[in-house]
Amino acid sequence: MEGDLIVLADTGKYIGAGLAAIGSGAAAIGVGNVAGNFLAGALRNPSAAGAQTATLFIGIAFAEALGIFAFLVALLLMFAV
Amino acid sequence: MDQFLIKPLFGDGPVNWWTPTNATLWMALAIACIAALLVLGTRGRAVIPTRMQSIAELAYGFIYKMVEDVAGKDGVKYFPYIMTLFMFIIFANVLGLIPMAFTTTSHIAVTAVMALAVFFSVTIIGFYKHGLGFLNIFWIAQAPLILRPILAFIEVISYFVRPVSHSIRLAGNMMAGHAVIKVFAAFAALLAIAPFSILAITAIYALELLVAVIQAYVFAILTCVYLKDALHPSH
Numbered sequence: 312m313e314g315d316l317i318v319l320a321d322t323g324k325y326i327g328a329g330l331a332a333i334g335s336g337a338a339a340i341g342v343g344n345v346a347g348n349f350l351a352g353a354l355r356n357p358s359a360a361g362a363q364t365a366t367l368f369i370g371i372a373f374a375e376a377l378g379i380f381a382f383l384v385a386l387l388l389m390f391a392v
Numbered sequence: 393m394d395q396f397l398i399k400p401l402f403g404d405g406p407v408n409w410w411t412p413t414n415a416t417l418w419m420a421l422a423i424a425c426i427a428a429l430l431v432l433g434t435r436g437r438a439v440i441p442t443r444m445q446s447i448a449e450l451a452y453g454f455i456y457k458m459v460e461d462v463a464g465k466d467g468v469k470y471f472p473y474i475m476t477l478f479m480f481i482i483f484a485n486v487l488g489l490i491p492m493a494f495t496t497t498s499h500i501a502v503t504a505v506m507a508l509a510v511f512f513s514v515t516i517i518g519f520y521k522h523g524l525g526f527l528n529i530f531w532i533a534q535a536p537l538i539l540r541p542i543l544a545f546i547e548v549i550s551y552f553v554r555p556v557s558h559s560i561r562l563a564g565n566m567m568a569g570h571a572v573i574k575v576f577a578a579f580a581a582l583l584a585i586a587p588f589s590i591l592a593i594t595a596i597y598a599l600e601l602l603v604a605v606i607q608a609y610v611f612a613i614l615t616c617v618y619l620k621d622a623l624h625p626s627h
Binding site: 365 | 458461462556557560561564568606609610613614617
């Protein structure tokens with residue numbers, strides 16, 4: 312009975328870590344949105360694009376940060392809980 | 393994942409804070425490479441730069457322009473700090489890509505120290521420059537009055553989460569990249585998929601080189617953004 316509970320807790324941990332990895336996919340959507348919209352805008356007005364690359368990277372970094380939190384949750388579930 | 397283990401350089405004793413480890417070695421190598429590039433590169437001060445001098449000048453000019461563009465004219469005072477961070481991270485990342493090397497930036501302990509240093513120095517600069525007016529960063533004057541406390545709550549959380557995302561972004565990217573290469577390297581042992589696996593390793597290695605440079609750039613540019621917030625707290 313005791314052993315069963317430990318196995319159950321471990322199973323839940325791995326399922327949770329796997330679910331947290333969905334967040335990485337969501338971050339991929341976000342980063343893709345930022346980059347795609349940048350490209351769409353850049354092709355319409357190429358002369359203004361060069362000055363906005365810094366903004367592009369800031370946007371990507373902020374979108375990616377939330378995916379990193381999902382990764383952090385997965386890591387915590389795997390190794391810390 | 394053997395490559396992320398911290399081992400003493402000499403012998404097999406316990407790792408204390410004074411023990412020279414492989415992390416110490418690769419950090420020292422990164423510093424030595426930076427010093428070699430910047431000192432030897434600019435020694436000649438030629439009008440027509442040599443290859444090394446033009447690399448050093450490009451790196452300097454690139455970061456200088458970035459600080460000026462993102463943090464503004466009054467942020468240029470802090471340029472040496474951002475240049476130091478950028479050069480250390482880019483060299484640690486790229487040196488870590490050498491096979492059998494140790495990637496110092498793949499450890500959260502290393503990146504967390506850098507991110508916390510940025511966080512505390514930016515907060516101190518903000519309070520030093522503006523006194524309590526720095527708290528305006530949380531109080532968005534353009535928003536409707538009803539929304540302001542809610543926004544302030546969100547802003548406070550996002551402010552304190554900054555060092556977490558700042559450090560884990562770099563460490564996570566480095567660690568994940570090396571882990572992916574390791575996984576494909578394990579597939580290379582199976583004869584049937586070995587050619588595909590080796591091709592994939594080559595492609596991922598090229599991608600990792602790109603990621604190593606981009607993450608150094610992102611770390612530096614986010615430092616500039618935080619610095620801009622500290623210098624001009626009212627939105």
